[in-house]
Amino acid sequence: MAKAAKTIKVEQxxxxxxxHHSQRSTLVGLKLNKIGRTSELQDTPEIRGMIAKVRHIVRVIDET
Known part of the structure; x- marks a missing residue:
């Protein structure tokens, strides 16, 4: 039986x-571009790093 991939839900x-343009690019990488948008992503170290980079304009809603 395969393990389900962990996901993380993020809201802008x-x-x-x-x-800064790098923060805008990070939001696009997180599939966010407007206030109130949510995105469900795989929980990987890369995604966690992106969230940390823009932690002042996003919030983690759910981790499963």
Missing amino acids: TGSAIRR
């Missing part, structure tokens, strides 16, 4: 306006 809470 702040605007990307007046943010």
Whole structure:
């Protein structure tokens, strides 16, 4: 029986306006681009690092 991949659900809470271009690119990589949008992603160290980079404008809703 295969293990189900862990997922993490993220919501954008702040605007990307007046943010550095690398932070905007990180939001696009997280499949976010507008306040209130949510995205469900695989829970990997790379995704965790991206979330840490923009932690001031996103929040983790759920980890499964």
